[in-house]
Amino acid sequence: MVDYTKRFLVAIIMAICVFFIIIGGRAQAQEINIHTATKNWVFPANGIISDVYNTRGGTHKGLDIAGKFRSNIYSVDDGQVEKSYRSTSYGNVVFIKHPNGLETVYAHLNKRLVRVGQVVKKGQLIGYMGNTGDSTGNHLHFEVHNGEWTFDKKNAINPFTVFGKGTTGEMVVAKNHDPYELMEVSGKSQAQ
Numbered sequence: 001m002v003d004y005t006k007r008f009l010v011a012i013i014m015a016i017c018v019f020f021i022i023i024g025g026r027a028q029a030q031e032i033n034i035h036t037a038t039k040n041w042v043f044p045a046n047g048i049i050s051d052v053y054n055t056r057g058g059t060h061k062g063l064d065i066a067g068k069f070r071s072n073i074y075s076v077d078d079g080q081v082e083k084s085y086r087s088t089s090y091g092n093v094v095f096i097k098h099p100n101g102l103e104t105v106y107a108h109l110n111k112r113l114v115r116v117g118q119v120v121k122k123g124q125l126i127g128y129m130g131n132t133g134d135s136t137g138n139h140l141h142f143e144v145h146n147g148e149w150t151f152d153k154k155n156a157i158n159p160f161t162v163f164g165k166g167t168t169g170e171m172v173v174a175k176n177h178d179p180y181e182l183m184e185v186s187g188k189s190q191a192q
Contacts, residue, residue, distance in 0.1 A: 032146060037100040038162040041076040042123050043179035044106060045140045049170045053158040061156035062105070062143035065172060069138045070110050070128040074174055075120045076162075079104070084112050090141070091132025095149060096120060102157075105143035108135040123175050 047067030051060060075096055082103065083095040090107035094114055097103050110130025114120060131138050144162060145155040160166060163179050172179035 032101055034146070034157060034161050037102060038077070038144075040122070040177065041162055042074065042175045042177055043163060043172055044074050044076050044104075044142050044174060045129060045172070046071055046174045047129070047139070047172060049166050049168050049172060050137075050139055052166070052168060053156075053160065061153040062107075062141050063159040063166075064139050064141050066137060066139040067129050069130065072125050072174065073106055073109060073127045073129055073140055075122060075124045075126050076104055077122045079120055081114045081116055081118045081120060081126075084114055084116050084118075087133055089134045091135060092127065092130065093133070094126050096126070097148075101147060103145045103147065103149050103155075105141075105145070105149060107141040107143075108132050108139060110138075 045065045045067055047065040049063065050066040051064035053063060054060060077098050079096040079098040081094060082097045083093070086092050087107075090105075092109035092112045093105065093107040094109065094112055095103060095105050106127060108130055109127035109132065112127045114126045120126060129138055129140050135141075142159060143149070143153075144157045144159050145153070146157050147155045149155070163177070166172065166180060170180065173181055
């Protein structure tokens, strides 16, 4: 009887420890300061903003950049490729997990140039713009998630939080933290 009591107490203590590890991990993910965590990110593509976050009745959880077929797509920061595959909806898609806990998604690519597990650097070429999957023209669908991507996109963050507010029809420049090229000499954005 004493042996069963000891086992029961050990199981309870282990369950409590696991609970606090899980809750602690979630709290840490939510405490990320997006501006600090992404201050050195670069924009993933050249083109024109064709759709923004939260359109289509709130279901569009990314930023669309229309551009030239097979133009370069770049990783916004250092990270590791979590997924790289062809999806019926995203077409050729790459998911990159960054050291700060954020995850970025690059969808509708014509071609993927990276594989699962590969370490990538900020500004590294990871694919070419295309029109694969559920897409109506050449563009990059770009998403940012605070933590892991989920089907319901509950962790999605508006990319404008990272790169500053842009508008549909606005031209953007890749491999630059200021994709709109609006920075003054003082370092303050003209758009603010």
